[in-house]
Amino acid sequence: MRLILKFFLILGSFTQFLVSSCGSRKEMVYLQQDSSFINTVYEQYVPKIKPNDILTITVTAADPKVTIPFNLVSSFAAGGMTQQTDLALRPTYTVDNDGNVSLPMLGKVRIGGLTRIEAIEKLKKELSVYINDPGVNMNFNNFRISVLGEVARPGSFIMPSERVTVLEALGMAGDLTIRGVRKNVMVIREDNGQKSIHRLDLTQQNTLSSPYYYLTQNDVVYVEPNKTQINSSKLGTNTNVIISIAGLLITVISVLTR
Template sequence: MRLISKYGLTLGILAVFLVIFSSCGSRKNMVYFQPDSTLINTVFEQYIPKIQKNDILTIVVTATDPKVTAPFNPLSTMSSSNMTQGVDLALRPTYTVGKDGEITLPMLGKVRIEGLTRLEAIEKLRSELSQYIKDPGVNINFNNFRVSVLGEVARPGSFIMPTERVTILEALGMAGDMTIRGVRENVTLIREVDGIKTIHRLDLTKQETLNSPYYYLVQNDVIYVEPNKAQINNSKLGANTNIIISIAGLLITVISVLTR
């Protein structure tokens, strides 16, 4: 019985050490943006997302006299003071940017806006509308500014962003941040522009990443956080756990029989 207890104690100690060493990590591998001599000079205006094909945009035209905007807001006439804000937003006209980079607006017809920022598109539409409306106002919002976060994060998934000004940190925050098992030095960003996908690597432990052209995200970006070696090893161990337990049980049984 002492021999059995000794083997049981040994297996227990080995299990504890396995858990400790598989989950440990250094500060260097865990802390975001560790201090160094990097000069932070990035600004959002350098990397403002551009309107792309297949973007879905909400466009609302305003003026001093609401009646003159009715032809340009075909669905807004359904709104009423009794509607909730959410319902009212749902009734606002939306437009999909076609494969030719154009949208089709009432009265104006086709207008090319692909490659423009949201503010540039607003100014272009204001200029086009000025032939029909005095001092028109235009509001454009993205309806499908989606970012996906996958891998070692608390809540992986796809998220619709309320604004086009979004950073990789904000996207990770919406996904509940990286788990302790996520590799912060090699975060993958997949970006598609004009049908061409490109892959970029970001080291979130270095301040220089704040200056990266990929620190600010664009629509349809995909972020992937890979698991560290300990997590990969743990997954292998988990797959073989039943086999290990069975072998250990068999050894203990054999030892028990031999030492009677």
């Protein structure tokens, strides 16, 4: 019986060694202090309007009547709408492959490659020919970020604004699990049809200076599993084999100790 007990103790220790490892503070804590210069100026990395973006655009003025020809009106629009209904019925425009949007009265206007603020200023200039001191409201309708891998709630998320950081995206996904590698978070980005990959070390403050710290529409954030999780997966696929071997060894030991 003592041999069997020792066997179980050895087997338990071996299994624990396979599926666990000693994690250090440096591997777990975000944005640890380093000697790097920190620069988090958002304006340097503000997202640009791209083909297939869906934008909500409305024209405003002191006299609402003069804006009617420049705003698409939904067939469902009617008097007495609530603010929520009004927001839902605001016209949307899709940016074509050449970076243009087709607007009432103005026709095609090229805004691809501009920031949202730059596009608003351009439309104001175009509208000033027809309207005195026009206003333009513009927002992204499909600013989508996907977060995959070792996070609590992986999935795709529509962001309320274009100003979003990798930490905010991870927060919406429930943060990294204990098994996620914080030193090697991948950001996959597509620009002009070309995909690029950049890796961020979330344990270092210099990540705040990275051009990938602020995300753009359709970015994918991937958190890879650490060695413990990989080893656990390997062990899981071989569980039946391990149980069979353990059973055989227990039988042999029982026979030898009779």
